[in-house]
Amino acid sequence: MSTALDPRLIGPMHQNDEDDEEFFDAEEDEEGEEDEEGGEDSDEEPTYSTSDSDDIVKEVKANFFARDRKPKRMVCPFSYPFRANPCLSHAEPKSRKDVIEKHLLKVKSNGGDEQHHLNDPLWQSFDVVWFLTPRPKFTPKTRRRAKGSAQSRYYQKRKEKQEKEEADAKRKLDEGIIGEDEYKKYLIGDKRRKFIVETATERRVRAEMQSQMESVREEMETRLLDERKLRDDIEKKLQDLRTQGTSSGNRPSAENARAIASLESARKELDDSKISDETYKELLQDHAENVVNFWADDGFLEATDQTYLEYHGFEWPQDVSAASFYTFATLLRPRSDWDGQIRSDSSRRHMQKELREYVESERENVAGSDEDVAALNDIVQTFTSSCDLIKEGEARAAEMSPEGAQRWLDEQDKLWNAAKVTFQSRFKLDSQPPLHHFRLVNDFADTWRAQKVAWQTHLTARAQATGLV
Numbered sequence: 286m287s288t289a290l291d292p293r294l295i296g297p298m299h300q301n302d303e304d305d306e307e308f309f310d311a312e313e314d315e316e317g318e319e320d321e322e323g324g325e326d327s328d329e330e331p332t333y334s335t336s337d338s339d340d341i342v343k344e345v346k347a348n349f350f351a352r353d354r355k356p357k358r359m360v361c362p363f364s365y366p367f368r369a370n371p372c373l374s375h376a377e378p379k380s381r382k383d384v385i386e387k388h389l390l391k392v393k394s395n396g397g398d399e400q401h402h403l404n405d406p407l408w409q410s411f412d413v414v415w416f417l418t419p420r421p422k423f424t425p426k427t428r429r430r431a432k433g434s435a436q437s438r439y440y441q442k443r444k445e446k447q448e449k450e451e452a453d454a455k456r457k458l459d460e461g462i463i464g465e466d467e468y469k470k471y472l473i474g475d476k477r478r479k480f481i482v483e484t485a486t487e488r489r490v491r492a493e494m495q496s497q498m499e500s501v502r503e504e505m506e507t508r509l510l511d512e513r514k515l516r517d518d519i520e521k522k523l524q525d526l527r528t529q530g531t532s533s534g535n536r537p538s539a540e541n542a543r544a545i546a547s548l549e550s551a552r553k554e555l556d557d558s559k560i561s562d563e564t565y566k567e568l569l570q571d572h573a574e575n576v577v578n579f580w581a582d583d584g585f586l587e588a589t590d591q592t593y594l595e596y597h598g599f600e601w602p603q604d605v606s607a608a609s610f611y612t613f614a615t616l617l618r619p620r621s622d623w624d625g626q627i628r629s630d631s632s633r634r635h636m637q638k639e640l641r642e643y644v645e646s647e648r649e650n651v652a653g654s655d656e657d658v659a660a661l662n663d664i665v666q667t668f669t670s671s672c673d674l675i676k677e678g679e680a681r682a683a684e685m686s687p688e689g690a691q692r693w694l695d696e697q698d699k700l701w702n703a704a705k706v707t708f709q710s711r712f713k714l715d716s717q718p719p720l721h722h723f724r725l726v727n728d729f730a731d732t733w734r735a736q737k738v739a740w741q742t743h744l745t746a747r748a749q750a751t752g753l754v
């Protein structure tokens with residue numbers, strides 16, 4: 286075993302240059318925490334390398350950052366408790382590696398002392414050489430770190446550019462100067478993803494509405510054409526009957542006169558039934574508005590394109606919790622059952638079914654948007670997991686002492702009451718007396734029935750008129 290000192294361990298190259306020191310400071314502190322946790326490991330005797338000093342230096346350099354190799358604590362290795370005459374001045378952990386490094390260098394340049402004999406094989410151990418070896422300048426880790434901060438600087442620059450230019454680009458997009466693809470270039474991260482989803486959704490909704498309106502328009506046109514043709518036929522027939530009477534120089538025959546009279550009456554019936562049908566339809570429109578306004582305020586129907594839940598600021602719970610379970614319950618259980626066994630198996634089954642039906646119908650509305658479908662699935666998942674949580678809580682409560690079980694029940698009652706209060710204040714479903722509700726439903730039903738009769742009358746009038754021409 287060589288006891289000669291490697292000159293590289295004591296030479297002036299040991300002094301880290303200023304830049305290096307600063308660069309490594311953060312890492313030193315960060316790793317210091319772990320060093321202290323594993324402190325007791327140093328009570329075990331380390332294995333000494335028997336290779337010559339060149340090899341141990343190479344080994345230390347190659348494993349400088351290896352957590353299982355480097356010294357567990359920032360203490361002088363000569364202070365390890367198993368030693369006969371341990372170093373006392375540096376036995377307590379220091380915050381920095383270079384404190385120990387300077388201590389060892391000083392002892393060494395003074396020719397060693399009682400605790401640190403120069404011929405001690407410990408000088409060739411991994412731990413001591415580690416303290417005496419300057420940190421390698423570039424490791425893959427530090428290189429990644431340097432690169433990472435450069436990337437974040439780039440991101441920062443892009444973000445600043447985006448904020449400056451986005452407003453301008455949005456204006457150009459609105460004015461049709463640039464297209465969506467060009468506009469997208471000014472967006473990053475969340476904003477960019479959101480824009481892409483929004484435009485896709487908007488395009489889909491626009492296409493659906495266009496095709497729906499197209500088919501409604503076609504149907505109305507066909508109906509209008511039929512009706513117009515019927516009227517034209519009636520006018521033409523009347524014209525014919527009247528001319529027949531005069532062109533022959535004779536007075537119109539009695540048969541002719543009768544035909545003219547019935548045609549004129551059919552025409553009048555057609556007009557009247559049409560007017561009453563349309564009047565009832567207009568009334569129905571008003572009533573429909575009243576019915577909707579009974580559940581929501583005036584702003585909902587006309588001023589927004591939001592769903593009922595959105596308009597009332599409701600969002601499905603996203604975290605799995607007992608509170609979430611009760612929020613679900615306010616929407617999924619009839620209010621007449623609110624005072625019953627809200628957590629029972631049967632109650633939970635009904636809620637599952639209700640939510641499944643809701644999600645199924647919503648899924649049709651959002652067809653084509655993966656994101657929306659995923660959000661709907663999340664709602665079901667959150668509810669199912671919250672149900673499980675309640676079930677587990679119930680099972681645990683059954684095992685508790687009467688006092689413990691009562692505490693659990695009280696806690697659940699508190700959560701359920703809070704959910705009910707939130708529901709009542711959000712949706713305001715009971716803001717009018719029931720009689721008001723009944724009158725509204727009566728008016729609506731009366732008009733609906735009257736309109737149905739008027740429409741039937743109109744169809745009969747049309748059939749009669751058609752039979753005459």
Ligand SMILES: [Zn+2]
Pocket residue numbers: 361362363364372373374375388400401
């Ligand atoms: Zn020491």
